[in-house]
Every structure is written in structure tokens, then in C-alpha cells.
Amino acid sequence: MLRPKRLSPALILGLLAAAVPIAVSLMLAYQQSRQEARDYAATLAAEVLRRGDLTSEQIINSLDELAHAGIADPCSAEGRARMAGIVLDKDYVQAIGVVRDNGLLCSSHALADIRQPLGEPAYISSKGYATRVHVELPAGSGRRFVLSEHSGFVAIINPDLALDMMANEPGIRLGTFARSSGQPLLMRGAFDPSWTSQLNSDAATFITDNDTVAMQVSRVGDFVAYAAVPTSRWAERYHAFVLRLLPIGLVAGLLLGYLISRLIKAQSSIPAQLKLALRRKEFLLHYQPIVDLRSRRIIGAEALIRWRRGEQDVMRPDVFIAAAESAGLIDRITRYVLARVANDMREVFARHPDCHVAINISAQDFESTDLIALIKQTVQAAQCQPGNLILEATEHGFLNAEKVSRRVACLREYGVRVAIDDFGTGYSNLAYLERFAVDFLKIDKSFVDTLGTEAPTSRVVSHIIAMANTLNLEMVAEGVESSAQADELQAQGVQFAQGWHFARPMPVAQLLAALDQQAAEAAT
Ligand code: G
Numbered sequence: 001m002l003r004p005k006r007l008s009p010a011l012i013l014g015l016l017a018a019a020v021p022i023a024v025s026l027m028l029a030y031q032q033s034r035q036e037a038r039d040y041a042a043t044l045a046a047e048v049l050r051r052g053d054l055t056s057e058q059i060i061n062s063l064d065e066l067a068h069a070g071i072a073d074p075c076s077a078e079g080r081a082r083m084a085g086i087v088l089d090k091d092y093v094q095a096i097g098v099v100r101d102n103g104l105l106c107s108s109h110a111l112a113d114i115r116q117p118l119g120e121p122a123y124i125s126s127k128g129y130a131t132r133v134h135v136e137l138p139a140g141s142g143r144r145f146v147l148s149e150h151s152g153f154v155a156i157i158n159p160d161l162a163l164d165m166m167a168n169e170p171g172i173r174l175g176t177f178a179r180s181s182g183q184p185l186l187m188r189g190a191f192d193p194s195w196t197s198q199l200n201s202d203a204a205t206f207i208t209d210n211d212t213v214a215m216q217v218s219r220v221g222d223f224v225a226y227a228a229v230p231t232s233r234w235a236e237r238y239h240a241f242v243l244r245l246l247p248i249g250l251v252a253g254l255l256l257g258y259l260i261s262r263l264i265k266a267q268s269s270i271p272a273q274l275k276l277a278l279r280r281k282e283f284l285l286h287y288q289p290i291v292d293l294r295s296r297r298i299i300g301a302e303a304l305i306r307w308r309r310g311e312q313d314v315m316r317p318d319v320f321i322a323a324a325e326s327a328g329l330i331d332r333i334t335r336y337v338l339a340r341v342a343n344d345m346r347e348v349f350a351r352h353p354d355c356h357v358a359i360n361i362s363a364q365d366f367e368s369t370d371l372i373a374l375i376k377q378t379v380q381a382a383q384c385q386p387g388n389l390i391l392e393a394t395e396h397g398f399l400n401a402e403k404v405s406r407r408v409a410c411l412r413e414y415g416v417r418v419a420i421d422d423f424g425t426g427y428s429n430l431a432y433l434e435r436f437a438v439d440f441l442k443i444d445k446s447f448v449d450t451l452g453t454e455a456p457t458s459r460v461v462s463h464i465i466a467m468a469n470t471l472n473l474e475m476v477a478e479g480v481e482s483s484a485q486a487d488e489l490q491a492q493g494v495q496f497a498q499g500w501h502f503a504r505p506m507p508v509a510q511l512l513a514a515l516d517q518q519a520a521e522a523a524t
């Protein structure tokens, strides 16, 4: 049955970790562009304030000078010339003049010197300066002037001149408004009266739906300078920051994600991985043929566990079997192996009833009470005879005692045969072998390797073989890699062998095919 592969926790946490720097980079871009917009608006407001203050100062000075000049008739040619002299050095004041009954009587600018009504002032400051805004003058070619009047004299200001900075940036709104009344004074672009409510101290910067607005209170006059920068400009900066920061965030994110998922994988304990592998059925069995050395025919096979994920062996069995033993997970693995072997071998036994399968059983399994029941289940499930099964136990498993020896006896009584695995590598001694009645000795590869060499251990094989013969034990030599080794073992009286010289561990289908071919050859 195929189940969709679940995302591993390591991958999920890795992805989460990767998201953090990416999110941070986006946030940084957002904050940086916001901050930049605020700084820009504040800089503009400060410049407006500086110009506003200058304008105020020039208005006060020019009207003051005019009041104290003692000009008898300002509207005479000489009077106008003297007025022109007063404004000559005042860059922001275009002209000064005389007001009577809310009308402009005459001014320093000849062309503006036409009597015209001005209407009521929009605002009068605490110092008595009356301000009129949006005033059209005859020679002003449609331009709207701001007029500031005090004691019958008036200063004429061109607001565009005072606010002529950043003229090439569209959408930027600049100006001043009266602090006490909120009345706009100088103005470039529409003023939003709701901004005034944001001013709680000497300066404020805030973001509205459409603009980033900065305001600064004048220390000289009763007015506030403001600058509003449209959000669209800010969004552009945001995109620029994203383009700059996101790649860094992405790289950092991927790196962090990779490192964290690696870390989690490494830290997730081997026992946890084994449990997961059992649940996901990532273990499978390969079978290494065992041959009769006289006929060189396959008479059985050893089941060897493999941990597969995709095409890869995740971990070597000697590593994870040892880990499973110390984590108390070996009984679950043994159950799994037995069930799997029964399933794999059913057809092999049906077609080749004399064949046997050798299964590695851990020392702990011999101690657990239900091993016999488990083996009986396996025989049933594989639809074979107890004699088709050989249980391989390493010598260490046989060390502790009575209980194990009784269990082995029980199993052999049932008809299953038992082999001592890796013989010679443990605590082999003769007395011990006599006490444990078993059927086979498996001679470890390390001894087979010494055959035909000058190694001091090379003669141990002969002793093991002699000992086994004395005890009437049949032998399986492991790790046979050459025909010379096979011949030598046969000459010394070893009955069976396995090793790469004959065959490597293989999937059950391949084993079955080899057995089928062997049977077909025997028939002809
Ligand atoms: O081929 P290989 O590397 O698989 O074997 C390594 C070791 O793992 C062998 O010495 C064998 O004893 C052990 N082993 C292999 N399969 C099993 C198994 O199914 N159960 C146990 N307990 N040990 C196994």
C-alpha cells in the first residue's frame, strides 16, 4: 500500500527557519523605507521652517522700517521709491504698501499700485499681523499672494518663492499654517486640516493613508512648517530596499534552514529514527546464499537486514542493530524481520522445500519469553517446517546462562536449528560449547581471511574446525571470497560456506531465480 510521504519535522522546522531571515529582510525593507520617508519629510519641514522664519523676520523688519521711515506720502513717486528701497534686500518680500479700509492704496511695486479691495484678513496673529491669503494682484498674472498687514502697512509675499525648493518632485506638499488657528499661510499643494491634530509638541512625523507628513513649530512666529511626501514615493523606496535586502534574506534563510534541518536530523536520536523507520517500513531483507562446499549448490540463505530510504542505505546494520539493542528496540526489529522473512520465503519454501533460511537473532531476543511463540508464528506464516529455519546467535548472547540454554533447547526440540554466529570472535571456549547444544558453528570472516597466509591466527581455523568436528557440529564459513579459500575449507572438512565468491546478499526474487535455475540444471 502506498502512502503519501509525510514531511519530516526536520524539513518543516528547516523551512520555518528559512522563513525567518526572509521575513526579517522584508520587515527591514519596510522599516527602512518608512524611516527614510520620515527623515525626508522632516528634512523638508525643517527647510520650510527656515524659510518661513526668514519670511516672518523680513515681514516684521520691512513693516517696522516702513513705520519708522517717516515717509510723508508713501503713494507719491518719492514715497514709493523709498518703499522699494526698504524691500530691496528682503528676498522673500516682493513689495510693501499701504492699506486703507481693507483696500490696497499703493505699493512699492509700480504695477501693483492700483487701488483694489482686499477683503477681511483670514487671520490676525497675537502680535497684530493680519494675514490675507490667495490674494490676486493686477500685475500678478494670476499668481496668488500672501499679504501681511500691520498698522496700515502691508508686506506682499509670493509663496511660491518661499517654497521653491524641491520644485521638481511631484506630489510633495509644503507650507506653513498658523499654530493658534490652523489657518494655512504659505502653501504649495493642498493643505489637510486634519494634520494639525497630530501636533502635540514642537515636532511631529506621522504617516497617513497617502502621505508621510512632518511638522515643525516655529520659534520665531506663530506658525508651523509642514511637508507631506506621498506614499507612492515611499513604496518605490520599499521596492528598492526589497530588491537589495531580499536576496540577502533568501541566502541567509536557505543557509539557516539547511543548517537547522541538518542539526535536527543529527540530533534526532537513532532510536527515534529507528522507530520512524519501523513505522514507515523502511527495513527490508537481502538474502545471501549459503552453499554446500562439496556440491557447491545453494542449500539455503542468510537473511540480512537492510535499511533503505529510496536507493540509499541509510545506516549499516551492524551500527543500527547495536543501537537498537541498547535502546531496547531490538525485539520490535526481530518481529519485523521474522514477519518479513516469512513473507519473502513462503514461495521459496513452496518451490524448494529443502531450502533453509538463517535469521540473526539478538542476545536479548533469547531472553524474551515469547521467542518460541514468535518462531512458531513464523513457521506458520511461511508455511514451512521448523527445520527450514536456522537461528543465528552471536556468542555474546549465549554467555548469560541457564535461561538461554533452556530456551535454545526448547527451540531445538521444536525442530528449529541454531547456529553460533561469528564464532571465534567472542569468548569461545570448549566447555562453554559443550554446555550449549547447537547445530552449527559459523566461522567468522576474520579467520577465513587468514587462510593461506602467514598470519599467526591462520592456524586457529584448523583448531576451530577440529573442535567442531569433535563436538559433531556442522560448520558454515563466512566471508569466503576466493575459490582457494573455498577449496582449503572444504579440504579441512568444513561443510558449508557463504561469501562474495559464491554470491552477495540479494533480493528474494533473485534468490528464488537462482534456486529455480539450479533445480532446472539438476533435472537435466
Ligand atoms: O551484511 P551485513 O552488513 O548486513 O551484516 C552486518 C551485521 O548485522 C551482521 O553481523 C549480522 O549479525 C547483523 N544483522 C544483519 N541482519 C540482522 C537482523 O535481521 N537481526 C539482527 N539481530 N542482526 C542482523
Ligand code: G
Residues within 6 Å of the ligand: 288, 304, 360, 421, 422, 445, 478, 479, 480, 481, 498, 499, 500, 501, 505
Ligand atoms: O551475521 P554476520 O556477521 O555473519 O553477517 C555477515 C556479514 O558479512 C554481512 O555484513 C555480509 O554482508 C558480509 N559478507 C558476506 N560475505 C562477505 C564477503 O565475502 N566479503 C565481505 N567483505 N563481506 C561479506
Ligand code: MN
Residues within 6 Å of the ligand: 302, 360, 392, 421, 422
Ligand atoms: Mn549472521
